[in-house]
Amino acid sequence: MNVAPRLTGLVGDTALPSLLELDHVSISYPTPDGILTAVEDVSFSIAAGERLVLLGPSGCGKSTLLRAVGGFLKPSAGEIRMNGRRIGAPGPDRMTVFQEFDQLLPWRTVLGNVRYALERGKSMPRRDAEAIARRWLERVGLKNFVDAFPHTLSGGMKQRVAIARAFALEPALLLMDEPFAALDALTRRQMQDELLKLCEETGNTALFVTHGIDEAIRVGTRILALTPHPGRLAATFDVPPDTRARGSSGFGELERRIQETVFSAPEIDHV
Numbered sequence: 001m002n003v004a005p006r007l008t009g010l011v012g013d014t015a016l017p018s019l020l021e022l023d024h025v026s027i028s029y030p031t032p033d034g035i036l037t038a039v040e041d042v043s044f045s046i047a048a049g050e051r052l053v054l055l056g057p058s059g060c061g062k063s064t065l066l067r068a069v070g071g072f073l074k075p076s077a078g079e080i081r082m083n084g085r086r087i088g089a090p091g092p093d094r095m096t097v098f099q100e101f102d103q104l105l106p107w108r109t110v111l112g113n114v115r116y117a118l119e120r121g122k123s124m125p126r127r128d129a130e131a132i133a134r135r136w137l138e139r140v141g142l143k144n145f146v147d148a149f150p151h152t153l154s155g156g157m158k159q160r161v162a163i164a165r166a167f168a169l170e171p172a173l174l175l176m177d178e179p180f181a182a183l184d185a186l187t188r189r190q191m192q193d194e195l196l197k198l199c200e201e202t203g204n205t206a207l208f209v210t211h212g213i214d215e216a217i218r219v220g221t222r223i224l225a226l227t228p229h230p231g232r233l234a235a236t237f238d239v240p241p242d243t244r245a246r247g248s249s250g251f252g253e254l255e256r257r258i259q260e261t262v263f264s265a266p267e268i269d270h271v
């Protein structure tokens, strides 16, 4: 367990240059009762090819951090950098998959949703965008549903479209905000395995938010545990690849250490 934050991503024993760096980031919201500090003094980095998981109890600021990395929120202190440059706004180098099933455009077909993202995000001609969209939809098992509209799909299928859309844009960083939380356990497990396979095949870098320890170990190469209210870094854990290969029955020791950290983290009052 490493308690100190690191500004150089480490994969195994090899120091790699960081793709994303959070440098003493705090994020606050104005509320009718005053300023609410959601995240306080968080520093970490992600190296290319890593899948970093932010793990912590509900309300600890995981989504807030993800939104700030997405460029939708500005830190009240500290800095977020991609490839050494400060993040100021959303960009096609960061694509987010959200938990909500309504993240697709309801008036466009499955194919239209992915194609449109490529046309807009990458200024791609329609024919090229359509070819890439079809390829990704086939890859996530939706070849026979390209002409369907989102409201006719199951929750899992909608998330597959959102995942296909995100991967199709080839962002430098994939942001995943509990994308499987609203799915039944069986579908969630299947989708975790599919996501893992896609990430490993493409070498994509991902920042994944969850409050499930089992999910964190399954999808992540490294886990950052946050304290409750306001979110601060409690500890980081490397997930050895053989842990995943053993399946959830083999998560024992790591799961126990994470559980101890997450549940023994002190409750800190809002500032």
Ligand SMILES: Nc1ncnc2c1ncn2[C@@H]1O[C@H](COP(=O)(O)OP(=O)(O)OP(=O)(O)O)[C@@H](O)[C@H]1O
Binding pocket: 029, 030, 031, 036, 038, 056, 057, 058, 059, 060, 061, 062, 063, 064, 065, 211
């Ligand atoms: N727009 C907002 N305005 C005011 N407070 C907010 C806003 N969004 C989030 N918060 C507060 O910031 C804190 C962190 O919220 P956030 O959604 O980031 O937590 P989380 O760890 O992602 O929770 P969950 O796992 O339940 O999604 C919470 O106390 C929440 O009430």
